[in-house]
Amino acid sequence: MVNPGEVPTASVSDLPSQDLVLLDVREPDEWAAGHAPEAVHIPLGELPARAAELAELPDDKPLYVVCRSGGRSARAAMWLNAAGIADAINVAGGMKSWHTEGRPLVGDREGVPPEVL
Known part of the structure; x- marks a missing residue:
């Protein structure tokens, strides 16, 4: 098991503004409320079953993993x-x-501004 302190971590301000490969591991209701426009959505609990989908992402760039505050994404990054x-x-x-x-946020709920749940 990897020590959580050993998980590679980047702050939002360190993320590339273009060609960002972002995996959002939050739950569907969190995703629908607001997410990064280009993010790929695979909830943490589904990650092992859907890992093959990640093979379709560019492998010449790091995969940034995001959740609401950093806990679930740390576990996901550690596992990946x-x-x-x-x-x-x-x-x-x-x-x-x-x-x-101030990064862009889009939501899936009609008539409701995107937000982070």
Whole structure:
């Protein structure tokens, strides 16, 4: 088991502004409320069963993993790295920091502005 302190981590301000490969591991209701426009959504609990989908993502760039505040994404990044599936980096502060930093947010709920649950 990898020590959580050993999980590669980046702050939102350190993320590339273009060609960002972002995996959102939050639950469907959190995703629908607000998410990064280009993110791929695979809830943490579904990650092992859907790991093959990650093979379709570019493998020449790191995979940034995000949740609401950084806890679930740290576990996901740890698992992805340990399993050799991706060069995964946890996004510190999660979507809360994403939103605070003014990064774009889109939602799936009609007539409701996007928000981070």
